[in-house]
Amino acid sequence: MILPDFLVQEVDGYIHLAGHRVGLQDVVYYYNEGCSAEELCEVFPTLPLVLVHKVVAFYLEHAAEVDRYVTANETEMERQRAGTPRGPDLIELRRRLAAKQAAGV
Numbered sequence: 001m002i003l004p005d006f007l008v009q010e011v012d013g014y015i016h017l018a019g020h021r022v023g024l025q026d027v028v029y030y031y032n033e034g035c036s037a038e039e040l041c042e043v044f045p046t047l048p049l050v051l052v053h054k055v056v057a058f059y060l061e062h063a064a065e066v067d068r069y070v071t072a073n074e075t076e077m078e079r080q081r082a083g084t085p086r087g088p089d090l091i092e093l094r095r096r097l098a099a100k101q102a103a104g105v
Contacts, residue, residue, distance in 0.1 A: 001065045006054050015069065017055060020046060025070045027055050 007024060009015045015024040022044050030043055037052045044052075059066050088096070 001062060001069065004054070004058060006051060007058065013073075017047065017051060020044075022047060024055065024059075024066065025073055027052070028059055028066060028070055031056055031059065 003009055003015065006018050007015055008018045016022060017024070017027070027040060027044070030040055035043065037049060037056055040052045040056075041047055041049050
């Protein structure tokens with residue numbers, strides 16, 4: 001996919017809005033959830049409305065390609081989550097804290 005100058009693709013494939021850390025997939029997610037451009041600016045207050053309009057227009061013109069990119073990213077994130085052991089839950093963390101406090105640590 002050929003990107004316009006307002007989108008940047010990192011070496012690892014991540015696409016974000018130029019000058020921002022907000023990802024293309026994040027804007028697409030909220031847009032597909034029904035957010036208007038103005039509402040997207042509320043979700044991402046650092047984004048100017050003009051930029052949001054450009055990103056939405058790009059998405060609408062390249063929906064199939066962008067959707068494939070988003071799906072591939074979601075699949076990879078799920079693969080990584082599945083391979084990562086879960087950390088302790090809140091109850092276990094509280095138990096550990098209480099044990100440390102009781103031990104005077």
